[in-house]
Amino acid sequence: xxxxxxxxxxxxxxxxxxxxxxxxxxxxxxxxxxxxxxxxxxxxxxxxxxxxxxxxxxxxxxxxxxxxxxxxxxxxxxxxxxxxxxxxxxxxxxxxxxxxxxxxxxxxxxxxxxx
Amino acid sequence: xxxxxxxxxxxxxxxxxxxxxxxxxxxxxxxxxxxxxxxxxxxxxxxxxxxxxxxxxxxxxxxxxxxxxxxxxxxxxxxxxxxxxxxxxxxxxxxxxxxxxxxxxxxxxxxxxx
Numbered sequence: 001x002x003x004x005x006x007x008x009x010x011x012x013x014x015x016x017x018x019x020x021x022x023x024x025x026x027x028x029x030x031x032x033x034x035x036x037x038x039x040x041x042x043x044x045x046x047x048x049x050x051x052x053x054x055x056x057x058x059x060x061x062x063x064x065x066x067x068x069x070x071x072x073x074x075x076x077x078x079x080x081x082x083x084x085x086x087x088x089x090x091x092x093x094x095x096x097x098x099x100x101x102x103x104x105x106x107x108x109x110x111x112x113x114x115x
Numbered sequence: 116x117x118x119x120x121x122x123x124x125x126x127x128x129x130x131x132x133x134x135x136x137x138x139x140x141x142x143x144x145x146x147x148x149x150x151x152x153x154x155x156x157x158x159x160x161x162x163x164x165x166x167x168x169x170x171x172x173x174x175x176x177x178x179x180x181x182x183x184x185x186x187x188x189x190x191x192x193x194x195x196x197x198x199x200x201x202x203x204x205x206x207x208x209x210x211x212x213x214x215x216x217x218x219x220x221x222x223x224x225x226x227x228x229x
Contacts, residue, residue: 009155035217045205045220091157101146101165101209102173103218105158 002027004094006106013082014114020067021077021109023092028058029053031097034068039089039108048090051075051099079111087113117144119208119221127227134193136224138206145211146188148182148218149173152203164189165211196228 003026013019025034036048048068051059051068059066063083079086092106122137138147146165150158150173160173162181172179178200182190189208193200203225207218 004157006157037220043203043223045207047219049216050217056138101148101211102160102163103148103158105150107155107157 001094002029002103004092004104004106006092008109009043009107010110010112011110012114013079013086015084017082018078018080019082019111021079021085021090021092021111023075023077023106025073025075025092025094027073027094027096033095033097034066035093035103036064036066036075036077037093037105038086039091040085041088045091045109049077062106069101072102075111080111084113087111119206119219121204121206121221121224123224124222125225125227126229128193128196129229130197132193132228134194134196134226134228136191136193136206136226137152138191138203138221139187140208141187142210142220143186143206143221144219145185145186146209147191148207148209149179149189149191150205151175151205152205152223157207161191196226198228200226201228202228203227207216 025096032053034051039045047059063080089108120142148163149161164170164183180192206221209218
């Protein structure tokens with residue numbers, strides 16, 4: 001069975017600095033998707049970034065980028081130029097490339113941003 | 116933009132009550148999901164549905180049932196609520212097709228069972 005591990009329950013960063021959130025996963029599949037979701041205090045989960053396993057290039061969305069290491073089964077999220085609005089719970093998620101659409105989530109990392 | 120709405124943000128029920136949580140999406144998505152979120156456990160899938168009247172068990176279906184009579188609406192039912200079902204419940208929907216692999220979430224319902 002696939003599992004997703006986020007080993008950092010809490011992280012903090014100074015405004016304008018860079019922070020990296022860690023995620024590792026376990027799977028025997030070769031093709032799959034990986035996601036980072038953000039859940040602000042208002043609770044609506046929003047997609048931050050997605051990565052397709054067959055693509056070697058790391059995904060980037062503005063200030064958010066990932067470091068995808070397929071062999072190591074690692075999928076970290078880097079937030080550059082952190083802003084106060086980045087404070088939230090961040091969840092890493094895995095999905096097999098099949099028709100079940102089932103997401104497997106990690107336990108989350110709470111990110112605090114200090115001015 | 117995709118919009119997923121849930122019937123209540125906060126709900127307080129008593130042990131043994133039958134509880135209905137409703138979710139509606141406006142993007143004609145085929146797939147809908149119910150998760151519960153607990154501190155330290157992340158999100159866990161309860162049930163999902165890939166078509167009207169179709170349902171599949173997720174990882175923690177015990178104590179729950181679901182109903183999908185219309186494509187846009189997916190209901191989670193607690194037949195006899197118990198205190199260990201106190202949690203945050205999140206609904207999500209997703210379309211199907213090439214390159215469509217993102218789930219969109221509702222705002223969540225915080226359920227307290229006394």
